[in-house]
Amino acid sequence: xxxxxxxxxxxxxxxxxxxxxxxxxxxxxxxxxxxxxxxxxxxxxxxxxxxxxxxxxxxxxxxxxxxxxxxxxxxxxxxxxxxxxxxxxxxxxxxxxxxxxxxxxxxxxxxxxxxxxxxxxxxxxxxxxxxxxxxxxxxxxxxxxxxxxxxxxxxxxxxxxxxxxxxxxxxxxxxxxxxxxxxxxxxxxxxxxxxxxxxxxxxxxxxxxxxxxxxxxxxxxxxxxxxxxxxxxxxxxxxxxxxxxxxxxxxxxxxxxxxxxxxxxxxxxxxxxxxxxxxxxxxxxxxxxxxxxxxxxxxxxxxxxxxxxxxxxxxxxxxxxxxxxxxxxxxxxxxxxxxxxxxxxxxxxxxxxxxxxxxxxxxxxxxxxxxxxxxxxxxxxxxxxxxxxxxxxxxxxxxxxxxxxxxxxxxxxxxxxxxxxxxxxxxxxxxxxxxxxxxxxxxxxxxxxxxxxxxxxxxxxxxxxxxxxxxxxxxxxxxxxxxxxxxxxxxx
Amino acid sequence: xxxxxxxxxxxxxxxxxxxxxxxxxxxxxxxxxxxxxxxxxxxxxxxxxxxxxxxxxxxxxxxxxxxxxxxxxxxxxxxxxxxxxxxxxxxxxxxxxxxxxxxxxxxxxxxxxxxxxxxxxxxxxxxxxxxxxxxxxxxxxxxxxxxxxxxxxxxxxxxxxxxxxxxxxxxxxxxxxxxxxxxxxxxxxxxxxxxxxxxxxxxxxxxxxxxxxxxxxxxxxxxxxxxxxxxxxxxxxxxxxxxxxxxxxxxxxxxxxxxxxxxxxxxxxxxxxxxxxxxxxxxxxxxxxxxxxxxxxxxxxxxxxxxxxxxxxxxxxxxxxxxxxxxxxxxxxxxxxxxxxxxxxxxxxxxxxxxxxxxxxxxxxxxxxxxxxxxxxxxxxxxxxxxx
Numbered sequence: 024x025x026x027x028x029x030x031x032x033x034x035x036x037x038x039x040x041x042x043x044x045x046x047x048x049x050x051x052x053x054x055x056x057x058x059x060x061x062x063x064x065x066x067x068x069x070x071x072x073x074x075x076x077x078x079x080x081x082x083x084x085x086x087x088x089x090x091x092x093x094x095x096x097x098x099x100x101x102x103x104x105x106x107x108x109x110x111x112x113x114x115x116x117x118x119x120x121x122x123x124x125x126x127x128x129x130x131x132x133x134x135x136x137x138x139x140x141x142x143x144x145x146x147x148x149x150x151x152x153x154x155x156x157x158x159x160x161x162x163x164x165x166x167x168x169x170x171x172x173x174x175x176x177x178x179x180x181x182x183x184x185x186x187x188x189x190x191x192x193x194x195x196x197x198x199x200x201x202x203x204x205x206x207x208x209x210x211x212x213x214x215x216x217x218x219x220x221x222x223x224x225x226x227x228x229x230x231x232x233x234x235x236x237x238x239x240x241x242x243x244x245x246x247x248x249x250x251x252x253x254x255x256x257x258x259x260x261x262x263x264x265x266x267x268x269x270x271x272x273x274x275x276x277x278x279x280x281x282x283x284x285x286x287x288x289x290x291x292x293x294x295x296x297x298x299x300x301x302x303x304x305x306x307x308x309x310x311x312x313x314x315x316x317x318x319x320x321x322x323x324x325x326x327x328x329x330x331x332x333x334x335x336x337x338x339x340x341x342x343x344x345x346x347x348x349x350x351x352x353x354x355x356x357x358x359x360x361x362x363x364x365x366x367x368x369x370x371x372x373x374x375x376x377x378x379x380x381x382x383x384x385x386x387x388x389x390x391x392x393x394x395x396x397x398x399x400x401x402x403x404x405x406x407x408x409x410x411x412x413x414x415x416x417x418x419x420x421x422x423x424x425x426x427x428x429x430x431x432x433x434x435x436x437x438x439x440x441x442x443x444x445x446x447x448x449x450x451x452x453x454x455x456x457x458x459x460x461x462x463x464x465x466x467x468x469x470x471x472x473x474x475x476x477x478x479x480x481x482x483x484x485x486x487x488x489x490x491x492x493x494x495x496x497x498x499x500x501x502x503x504x505x506x507x508x509x510x511x512x513x514x515x
Numbered sequence: 516x517x518x519x520x521x522x523x524x525x526x527x528x529x530x531x532x533x534x535x536x537x538x539x540x541x542x543x544x545x546x547x548x549x550x551x552x553x554x555x556x557x558x559x560x561x562x563x564x565x566x567x568x569x570x571x572x573x574x575x576x577x578x579x580x581x582x583x584x585x586x587x588x589x590x591x592x593x594x595x596x597x598x599x600x601x602x603x604x605x606x607x608x609x610x611x612x613x614x615x616x617x618x619x620x621x622x623x624x625x626x627x628x629x630x631x632x633x634x635x636x637x638x639x640x641x642x643x644x645x646x647x648x649x650x651x652x653x654x655x656x657x658x659x660x661x662x663x664x665x666x667x668x669x670x671x672x673x674x675x676x677x678x679x680x681x682x683x684x685x686x687x688x689x690x691x692x693x694x695x696x697x698x699x700x701x702x703x704x705x706x707x708x709x710x711x712x713x714x715x716x717x718x719x720x721x722x723x724x725x726x727x728x729x730x731x732x733x734x735x736x737x738x739x740x741x742x743x744x745x746x747x748x749x750x751x752x753x754x755x756x757x758x759x760x761x762x763x764x765x766x767x768x769x770x771x772x773x774x775x776x777x778x779x780x781x782x783x784x785x786x787x788x789x790x791x792x793x794x795x796x797x798x799x800x801x802x803x804x805x806x807x808x809x810x811x812x813x814x815x816x817x818x819x820x821x822x823x824x825x826x827x828x829x830x831x832x833x834x835x836x837x838x839x840x841x842x843x844x845x846x847x848x849x850x851x852x853x854x855x856x857x858x859x860x861x862x863x864x865x866x867x868x869x870x871x872x873x874x875x876x877x878x879x880x881x882x883x884x885x886x887x888x889x890x891x892x893x894x895x896x897x898x899x900x901x902x903x
Contacts, residue, residue: 040550041550043552045578045580046573046574046575046578047554047563047566047575047578047580047581047584048552048553048554048580050562050563050566050573050575051552051553051554051558051559051562051563052553054533054558054562055533055535056532056533056534056535058533059533075552075553077550077551103535103539104535104553104558105534105535105536121551121553123539123551124549124550124551145539168535168536170536171535171536171539295601296599296601299596299601300596300829360599361536361599363532363534363599364532364534364536364598364599364600365599365600365601367530367532367600368530368600368601368602377529378529379529379530381532381533381534
């Protein structure tokens with residue numbers, strides 16, 4: 024509990040209107056996609072903060088960090104609350120810093136092709152403004168949560184999604200960052216120049232650090248010209264192996280904007296969603312389907328689409344080959360973005376009011392290993408007798424397993440932990456990563472040494488210690504211990 | 516919105532993934548745009564209801580913030596449409612309201628609505644309808660078509676009912692109104708007083724049951740949604756087999772008749788209202804009942820030009836008046852309407868056309884209060900102006 028005198032000091036900094044310790048509000052902030060599943064480790068109420076604050080400028084943030092260092096208060100930065108790893112869930116109290124009202128687009132510079140924004144700006148709002156300029160611009164690293172996520176959250180998680188195969192991740196679009204470190208020091212990393220090799224890349228160190236090193240107060244992102252057109256080609260396959268081989272052939276020819284795979288269950292989930300928002304499009308529920316999104320000028324993209332269509336048509340395992348209309352294209356990708364939640368609805372029996380937790384698990388392996396990985400994941404899920412669907416960014420070797428887990432008994436809780444470990448072991452045996460884009464947060468934090476080794480994690484902890492010696496920033500996430508002010512190394 | 520029991524609602528809540536993909540912008544009228552608290556977005560409201568249902572010890576059923584968050588939901592259903600999992604969020608919130616009513620933690624104005632309906636049969640506490648057409652139509656007991664105007668048209672916007680009756684006459688439709696029409700009481704369900712529903716509507720439903728028509732035609736989408744979706748199985752059993760439709764659906768059968776008048780209509784249109792006209796999709800008519808195209812087909816058939824909101828049909832934004840929000844939180848309700856008026860201003864429209872007396876009344880009230888130069892019309896009133 025934070026003492027009343029300290030809460031009053033925080034009120035003086037932030038103002039009454041932008042601060043809440045109402046239990047109802049605290050409860051609302053204690054939930055996210057993973058909070059139910061995480062109840063195998065944490066008590067539900069453990070995620071309740073002591074206070075939620077909504078700063079409006081860098082000065083307030085600096086004052087809050089200074090106060091937190093003086094009084095040993097945990098600070099948990101939060102964007103839109105849409106991450107998949109419990110990144111913004113407080114553990115045993117603390118102050119959640121919600122950036123939703125620090126949301127101004129400060130500058131859009133069409134000449135230099137950059138935008139300066141506050142961390143709470145929604146990616147979709149920035150995209151909307153960029154589209155209005157000239158022929159239109161965009162920042163193409165769109166994550167699945169593109170409609171609701173904030174730029175600050177994207178930076179803190181190095182967000183990416185379906186277009187990473189061609190356009191990379193959020194890191195690739197950052198020129199400059201302003202932040203307040205855990206020490207209270209105000210810093211600016213990067214420049215307005217598109218390339219620089221001067222010194223260590225401190226900007227990249229903050230990207231994807233999940234709010235454990237510093238609090239982002241301003242970001243400068245570069246943008247690109249919006250492609251003239253987007254075309255999607257889809258095909259159904261009766262064999263996973265054939266679909267994955269086809270993905271290899273496509274990449275020999277071109278790097279598409281997106282190269283996605285969805286299994287039978289995910290396709291059913293997408294159809295459920297489409298039936299509500301765009302019934303004109305219904306996907307064939309085959310073993311797997313490939314969705315290939317192309318972008319560029321009309322003529323070239325049209326030629327590429329025809330070529331992909333030919334590749335599909337010449338494969339005896341492919342069927343229902345189709346170049347989508349503009350409208351179908353729009354709704355297909357909408358349903359793809361929402362495929363996880365749509366599928367999970369199917370996986371839970373409607374009449375059953377028993378507690379369930381959703382889980383979207385994120386792993387990646389080298390492309391050459393993806394078929395073995397796909398098969399192994401399916402086998403593990405079947406052995407655990409769990410309903411599941413697999414969808415992924417095939418071009419990046421990145422697969423997501425969507426499942427629901429019953430929360431009825433101790434055995435169910437144990438199952439979550441065992442499953443997580445089995446899947447991670449499988450991933451590591453194939454030279455992969457325990458998380459390609461969803462982040463560590465609380466979900467994956469315990470498994471970091473499996474990927475980076477003891478030495479790697481120790482090095483990360485030392486970096487954390489330099490940036491945030493009192494461990495006030497997002498304790499318990501990634502490499503931060505959950506205890507405040509306590510910084511264990513291998514020697515202690 | 517469906518009338519579901521607690522176990523069903525709990526099942527739906529467990530289907531919510533808490534992903535946070537719910538509308539966090541002006542698409543949700545209840546979302547606090549200035550302070551953007553989590554409790555004001557759909558995910559937060561679901562969490563509140565879940566806590567009230569399963570964690571009594573938290574005491575949220577007595578919380579002023581929980582009350583404000585749940586009762587400021589207009590039940591527009593935009594979140595239901597936007598939710599990737601298709602979670603029926605309005606039904607969850609409505610159950611939450613019921614729980615707060617059980618704990619006696621609800622807006623005073625809703626108590627007044629309940630008392631008025633119980634005592635006078637309408638939410639306004641009025642003692643008689645505002646026009647003279649009713650007695651005549653009540654006595655026409657042989658008619659196979661019942662017209663159900665609803666309280667808003669009977670007591671606040673009689674021109675909507677009179678224009679509708681004029682259209683019925685023009686099409687030679689033999690109609691009657693119920694001998695004992697009381698409030699459909701959808702507002703009671705939507706404000707958490709669902710347990711009162713059967714009692715206050717019993718005599719009216721018996722009236723229908725005693726002399727069943729072939730169909731009942733509604734001008735208020737909220738009343739129609741209440742009959743179709745909200746009444747429980749016992750009430751529904753009493754009007755089983757009776758066709759329930761909105762007047763815009765009825766007009767679809769009259770398109771040929773209407774088309775014959777299209778030249779005359781085009782000439783009159785020039786003089787009777789300011790253009791451009793903008794079509795407002797009422798939440799209960801559009802997302803609630805899935806009636807999106809019928810009004811547009813009528814306008815297209817008559818060559819009446821109109822423009823669309825940027826967000827329309829399934830994505831249409833609420834006028835701000837639903838589910839007792841106008842009475843409980845008038846300032847907030849009017850702010851939502853003012854957002855719509857700003858959109859209309861940006862689009863340059865001069866006349867708002869709709870097919871819901873609640874939306875019409877709300878727009879008119881805020882337009883008058885804010886001194887905006889805009890006209891609001893019901894589709895039926897427009898047709899009457901054009902055809903007579």
